Amino acid sequence: MEDDTMWGNIFRRQVKSETSIYTVLSKIPIFKDLTNREIKAIERILHRRTYATGEIIFHEGDPGVGMYIIEEGHVNITLGKQEKLLAVLSNGEFFGEIALLSETPRTATAVSVNQSKMLGFFQSDLFGLLETDPKMGNKIMHRLAQMIADRLRFSNLENQQLKIKIGELEEKLSRKKVS
Amino acid sequence: MDLSVGKFLRLVVILFIVVVIGYLIYSLSEIITVMIISALIAYILDPMASFFERKGLSRTSATTIIFLLIIATIGLIGWLIIPSLIRELFTIHGSISLSDTEQLAASIEKFILELFPFINPSAFDLKVKIAGLIEAVTNESLSILGNVVTLISTFAIIPFIVFFLLRDGRGMKKLFIVYVPNRYFEMTLNFLHKVDQQLGGYLRGQFIEAGVVGVLSVIALGILEVKYFTVIGLFAGLANLIPYVGPVAGAVPAIIISIVEGGQTATVIYIVIAFALIQFIDNMFIQPMVLSRSVDLHPLIIVLAVLIGAQFFGLLGMLLAVPVAGIIKVTSRELYDGVRKFHLLS
Numbered sequence A: 001m002e003d004d005t006m007w008g009n010i011f012r013r014q015v016k017s018e019t020s021i022y023t024v025l026s027k028i029p030i031f032k033d034l035t036n037r038e039i040k041a042i043e044r045i046l047h048r049r050t051y052a053t054g055e056i057i058f059h060e061g062d063p064g065v066g067m068y069i070i071e072e073g074h075v076n077i078t079l080g081k082q083e084k085l086l087a088v089l090s091n092g093e094f095f096g097e098i099a100l101l102s103e104t105p106r107t108a109t110a111v112s113v114n115q116s117k118m119l120g121f122f123q124s125d126l127f128g129l130l131e132t133d134p135k136m137g138n139k140i141m142h143r144l145a146q147m148i149a150d151r152l153r154f155s156n157l158e159n160q161q162l163k164i165k166i167g168e169l170e171e172k173l174s175r176k177k178v179s
Numbered sequence B: 001m002d003l004s005v006g007k008f009l010r011l012v013v014i015l016f017i018v019v020v021i022g023y024l025i026y027s028l029s030e031i032i033t034v035m036i037i038s039a040l041i042a043y044i045l046d047p048m049a050s051f052f053e054r055k056g057l058s059r060t061s062a063t064t065i066i067f068l069l070i071i072a073t074i075g076l077i078g079w080l081i082i083p084s085l086i087r088e089l090f091t092i093h094g095s096i097s098l099s100d101t102e103q104l105a106a107s108i109e110k111f112i113l114e115l116f117p118f119i120n121p122s123a124f125d126l127k128v129k130i131a132g133l134i135e136a137v138t139n140e141s142l143s144i145l146g147n148v149v150t151l152i153s154t155f156a157i158i159p160f161i162v163f164f165l166l167r168d169g170r171g172m173k174k175l176f177i178v179y180v181p182n183r184y185f186e187m188t189l190n191f192l193h194k195v196d197q198q199l200g201g202y203l204r205g206q207f208i209e210a211g212v213v214g215v216l217s218v219i220a221l222g223i224l225e226v227k228y229f230t231v232i233g234l235f236a237g238l239a240n241l242i243p244y245v246g247p248v249a250g251a252v253p254a255i256i257i258s259i260v261e262g263g264q265t266a267t268v269i270y271i272v273i274a275f276a277l278i279q280f281i282d283n284m285f286i287q288p289m290v291l292s293r294s295v296d297l298h299p300l301i302i303v304l305a306v307l308i309g310a311q312f313f314g315l316l317g318m319l320l321a322v323p324v325a326g327i328i329k330v331t332s333r334e335l336y337d338g339v340r341k342f343h344l345l346s
Helices: A006-027 A036-047 A121-134 A136-179 B002-029 B029-054 B059-080 B082-098 B101-115 B126-145 B147-176 B182-223 B227-239 B245-260 B263-291 B299-341
Strands: A049-052 A056-058 A066-072 A076-078 A084-089 A109-112 A116-122
Touching: A006 A036, A006 A066, A036 A136, A036 B002, A036 B059, A036 B101, A049 B182, A056 B182, A056 B263, A066 A121, A084 B227, A116 A121, A116 B182, A121 A136, A121 B182, B002 B029, B029 B147, B029 B182, B029 B299, B059 B147, B082 B299, B147 B182, B182 B227, B182 B245, B182 B299, B245 B263
Parallel strands: none
Antiparallel strands: A049 A116, A056 A109, A066 A116, A076 A084, A076 A109
8 A cells, every 4th residue: 555645655754754844843852851741732833944054044143043053954043253163953953042032142153054844933832822822831841941050050160170271370370470 | 437337227127117016016905905804814824823833733624613613703893893883984074064064164163162272273274174074984895895996805805815815824834935046045034033023013002002902992991971983993003003103093083073973071081091901901011012122113113004005005004004004114124134244146
């Protein structure tokens, strides 16, 4: 029954595509607490965009309005006019999530490396969700807060280590001056 | 000079487009009015649909419930008010077109003389002016009520459009966004969100305020036993949509009717006090609660908007002028902001 009907093929492809979006979304940290039904609801909210090779997804300095999840393809995250490469992201990875909470300017530029498919989840969608389904909205917000707390803790640790290093270097320098 | 030729051609094309759009707006003014009213109603009802969605209903069920509630409310209002409202309008029209306006002018002249003996009221040529004014106002009110086509479009088309806008509005927005090129995608999303945030509160506030002022006016005029208090009270509520002019425009018909009906000076003073009190309540309690300050319009803009609304869409245009001016202000400000912040012109 493999080659039975045209309909069979169409449905098979659809099911495959739905499963792949579901798999992608269920692995995104901010959607981790959501039930199957809730992930289906998120799927309906997301904006699907297709980007050509070399097309800019957002510029450094643009107001941040939301995050992107890579459904298919590769994205370069670059910094400054020299386009210093910070990261290369691929299927299932995401970027720009801080913009879900605050409209601060984008800190880097995102460029599509090849023909790629993105799922956009935006601040307005999140706020709408908090209004229409606060339970689901809160689950996402809670995960988002956890992610930011983790990063803050990591940054604090890094900061502490840097301070210690600076202190050691200053001590060395003063010892050298004395001698 | 090739630059100037190019620029000139571009200018001609832009001018042509503006003229075509202007002509279309003018010739489709009735349909546009119906669309604006429907969109406003759907927009105002949107939080209600979201509320029912929060309670676990689907969007279609939420919209249906809202419609059932509205039908019940309209039915109740219709049963209580509409027969007397139509009767009152026809009585006002009949009595004024039949009776000589001389009597009305004489009553007003007498009233002015009582209050201000040093003024010569006959110099104002009140008879002709009042006759013209009342003819115009009552004819317009009756033409709104009497025109069968308008009735059908008002009572059948508007709810139909509102239902689908309310149910499928979000889907329509998403469908529109799909076709926005990637370069403008984020800006468009941001723009729609910002406009929605600012306008939602503003428009809902405007209509809640008009409703409260209308109900308070009906109650106050009812207590003062002013004839046709339902019509005048509801008109005062609607007129309140127009800042500065509205509150006065709401009180004037009540005062005129009171004078025509041979009311005492004291009644007129009570009417003035009642309207002043309603304005006080509106300014002190209702406005701070419901009106968003993000859409402050300059008085000159308000006057211009009301004049333009009156010119193109008549009485309805005057009432809708200020909310529409608010929409245009927020939309253009956010559009400009978006284009600038997203560096779309560079």
